[in-house]
Amino acid sequence: MSEEPRTSDREVRVLAFAGSPRRGGNTDMLLAATLEGAEVAGARIERYDLGELSIAPCRHCGGCAAGQGVCVVRDDMATLYEPLRAAERIIIASPIFFMSVTAQAKAMIDRCQPLWVLRNRGLPVATGRAPRAGLFLSVAGSALAHAFDAAGVTLTSWYWTLEIFERRELTFGGIDVAGAIREHPTALDDARRAGRELATWRAGE
């Protein structure tokens, strides 16, 4: 007799990072709408506000490379390695600061170096159900066509490290003052849909 899996076994685990230091700002609103969509679709959400956490920049001390791919720095980043390895969906929301992600987001990304060490040694990084998918939510004050390019290159490297091969993004230029995203005709609906689609995505679709 096969046992019906418990609800928690079927839930898609979504890890979300809020990378703006401006609480309640544009990327926060996009993230909230995205998570609303994912939750309605049955996902289990874990959200971290990077500006509220104490995450030091990587020191390039070599500790993770000398050992077993474990960071020697003891701060809030220690709590993020398990969800970073196990979540099936990872969302990062960051506005564009000087053409890239915020320092808060970049510090977390750089502290994924222990995972890069594992990946570079051919060891598994992802521990949850495969395949994984990533979503980048962003806004830029300017409407420059290349405003999101540098952040995208950084994320390519991060996703490779995390064994994420399905990547999505939802970005809006010309959004500067806090709350301007609310005036956009489709952004928050787009975000709700992106969250729902991320949660329900299956490989090969």
Ligand SMILES: Cc1cc2nc3c(=O)[nH]c(=O)nc-3n(C[C@H](O)[C@H](O)[C@H](O)COP(=O)(O)O)c2cc1C
């Ligand atoms: C330090 C700093 C750097 C910024 N750099 C850029 C930039 O390079 N290009 C751009 O288009 N907007 C830039 N902006 C504008 C933000 O991307 C914009 O205000 C955005 O709406 C902030 O999103 P948030 O409300 O989620 O924090 C910058 C803002 C700050 C505070």
